[in-house]
Amino acid sequence: MLKIGSLFFKSRLLLGTGKYPSFEIQKEAVVVSEAEILTFAVRRMNIFESSQPNFLEQLDTNQFKLLPNTAGAKTAEEAVRIAKLAKASGLCDMIKVEVIGCNRTLLPDPIETLKATEELVKEGFIVLPYTSDDVVLARKLQEAGCHAVMPGASPIGSGQGIINPVNLSFIIEQARVPVIVDAGIGSPADAALAMELGADGVLLNTAVSAAKDPVKMAKAMKLAIEAGRLGYEAGRMEKKRYAAASSPKEGMSIG
């Protein structure tokens, strides 16, 4: 089970809800992914076209935990405001802190992320900051009381996979809160690797929504994350430089 704050989850896949080809495909992808946590963004409503369909309205919100993000925030203050807006919906008390510090790479602003995390922990939120794969920052976020750290594998939406598995494993080794690899996952192999490194979960969006068949990819990600987790728990064999025969050397009927 994945435990975040006081909440328990069977699934270790957290799914984003952006950029799907259609609501129908998205709904089906959510179902087959078996994800229990779905991320959302908070935006102004177009009140003059309010009849436009909204994905959240098509979901049974009792079946999922909503993880709103603070995307769009450039400062801690903006992130805290978005978090409070999200919480006032009465639908959630988890928040993904996302404070972007660079428009081109969408990498997070470490200082503002830490400030926002400190403030939101004080306010009683369940706080999951999206961070770079910085080992020291991950520790400081943990000391600030966050309920999970979410290091990026590579830039958001890039699908480059895990660029720095060494840093990621350092973060995982020292963590006392769950580590959820967030952003940059491109393929099931990337997700499985994150889990084999010992991550507690994976948050992804574009890897599913931009796949040729998002529903099939949602299933693939679910299985990859389960396989990676099992592999981690099983403990992989040690790597050797040379071959070691699997069949016995004795009793060969040759020579």
Add this chain to the structure above:
Amino acid sequence: MDVIVNGEWTQLPKNIGFVSELLKHFQIDNKVLVIEINGEILTSLEHQTTRISDKDKIEIVHFVGGG
């Protein structure tokens, strides 16, 4: 009464006094949304009891797809 809704000056009919009436006016009273008036965030329970005044700055936000 003139108010700023999501950054746009908007004229409201005279019979609108409370936030709940504003939501009915825009036909969004059955939507999942959050209202902020002049920087104060409201819970849904406060929609019935919070008055709207001339020149108020009103933000109406909701959840959209995102990662």
